[in-house]
Amino acid sequence: MAAVDLTSHPGHLARRLQQAHYLLWNTMVSEEITSPQFAVLNALVAEPGLDQRTVGERVGLDRSTIAEVISRLIRRGLLDKVRDPQDGRRFLLGLTDEGLRTHRRLTVRTARMNQVFLSPLSAAEQTLFLELIQRVSDAAEGLRNPGEPLVAPS
Amino acid sequence: MAAVDLTSHPGHLARRLQQAHYLLWNTMVSEEITSPQFAVLNALVAEPGLDQRTVGERVGLDRSTIAEVISRLIRRGLLDKVRDPQDGRRFLLGLTDEGLRTHRRLTVRTARMNQVFLSPLSAAEQTLFLELIQRVSDAAEGLRNPGEPLVAPS
DNA sequence: GTCAATTAATCAGGGCACTGATTATTTCTC
DNA sequence: GAGAAATAATCAGTGCCCTGATTAATTGAC
Numbered sequence: 001m002a003a004v005d006l007t008s009h010p011g012h013l014a015r016r017l018q019q020a021h022y023l024l025w026n027t028m029v030s031e032e033i034t035s036p037q038f039a040v041l042n043a044l045v046a047e048p049g050l051d052q053r054t055v056g057e058r059v060g061l062d063r064s065t066i067a068e069v070i071s072r073l074i075r076r077g078l079l080d081k082v083r084d085p086q087d088g089r090r091f092l093l094g095l096t097d098e099g100l101r102t103h104r105r106l107t108v109r110t111a112r113m114n115q116v117f118l119s120p121l122s123a124a125e126q127t128l129f130l131e132l133i134q135r136v137s138d139a140a141e142g143l144r145n146p147g148e149p150l151v152a153p154s
Numbered sequence: 155m156a157a158v159d160l161t162s163h164p165g166h167l168a169r170r171l172q173q174a175h176y177l178l179w180n181t182m183v184s185e186e187i188t189s190p191q192f193a194v195l196n197a198l199v200a201e202p203g204l205d206q207r208t209v210g211e212r213v214g215l216d217r218s219t220i221a222e223v224i225s226r227l228i229r230r231g232l233l234d235k236v237r238d239p240q241d242g243r244r245f246l247l248g249l250t251d252e253g254l255r256t257h258r259r260l261t262v263r264t265a266r267m268n269q270v271f272l273s274p275l276s277a278a279e280q281t282l283f284l285e286l287i288q289r290v291s292d293a294a295e296g297l298r299n300p301g302e303p304l305v306a307p308s
Numbered sequence: 309g310t311c312a313a314t315t316a317a318t319c320a321g322g323g324c325a326c327t328g329a330t331t332a333t334t335t336c337t338c
Numbered sequence: 339g340a341g342a343a344a345t346a347a348t349c350a351g352t353g354c355c356c357t358g359a360t361t362a363a364t365t366g367a368c
Binding site: 002003004006007008009010011012013014015016017018019020021022023024025035036039042043045046059060103104107110113114117118119120121125128129130132133134135136137138139140141143 | 161162170174176179200213257261268272282292293295
Binding site: 207 | 345346347354355356357
C-alpha cells in the first residue's frame, strides 16, 4: 500500500504524450510516413547533402536508429545516398523528387495537426508549453556526458 | 527551401523529452527495470489482483505491449499470473515478494530522478508543466473513438 | 611512411508501441 | 440449449530507441 501517483511523474506523462501524438499523427498526417521520418526529410530540406550521422544529430536520433529510419526512407524512394568522395566512411544523403514532394505535402498537414494537438491550451499556454518541454529536454541532454557523476551513488 | 522549425512541433519535442527521460532513468533509477515496467508494478501495488487488460488501461499500454511487458516481469520473477477461476479468459496478476521489494526500492529513486529531471524549472513551472502535459494528452486520448471524424478530409 | 587513435556505419540484441488477424472463453439472444 | 456477438489473450508484422561490439576508412603521432 505505497503506490505512487504517476500523474506527478514527468516521464510517465511524456510517454503518454508521445503515444497521444502518435495516434493523432496517424489519423491526421500520414499512415505511411512517421514523425521521425518526416523530421529526417525536413533536416535534408534545410541542409541538403548532410551525412547520416549529422542528420541523426539534427533530429535527435542515435546512430542505430537513424540508420534504420534512413534505410526505410531509401526503400520507399524518398532518399538516396552516395559515398562521400572526400571521405570514404561517410554517405551523403539527398532527397529524391518524391521525397521533396512528400515533405511539402506533409508540411501542411503537420501544421494542422499541431493546431489540433495543442488546441486544449490557450495561445499563451501553448507557447509556454513548448518552451517548458524544450528547457527540460535540453537540460537533460546536457547531463549526457558531464565529466562528473549526476548523483551521489546511493 | 521550405524547411520547418521542429522546435515548434510538440510531437517532436515530446519524443525528445521521452528520450531524455529514458537516459536519466537508466543512470539514476535502474538499468534492469524500465519506466513502463515500474508503472505496471505500481498499478498492482495500488490494486492487487488486476487482470492484464485492466493493468494496461491503468498505465496506458495497449493489449500487445502490456502482454510483452508482463511476460518480461514474470520471466524476472517480479510477477505471477493465474487463470481467473471466475472467467477462464482472464489472467489475474500478482506481485511476488521480490516484485514488492523492487517497487519499494525504485520508488525512492524515481522520486529523486523526477526532482533532477524537473530541476531546470521553478516550483510553479513544474506544477504547470505537469498540468499542461496532462491536459494535452487527455484531450488527444479523448479523440480516440469519437463517432465523428476529427478533421474534415483534405 | 607506419602504427595507433578516431570516426562513420553496421550488426546483434533487448525493450516499447501500434495494427490486424486468430483462438479460447463467456455472454447474450432466441 | 444452440448459435451469434463480445471479450481476453496471443501472434505476426512494422517501426522506434538504446547499448555494446565490429568493420572500414581517415587522421594524427612519431
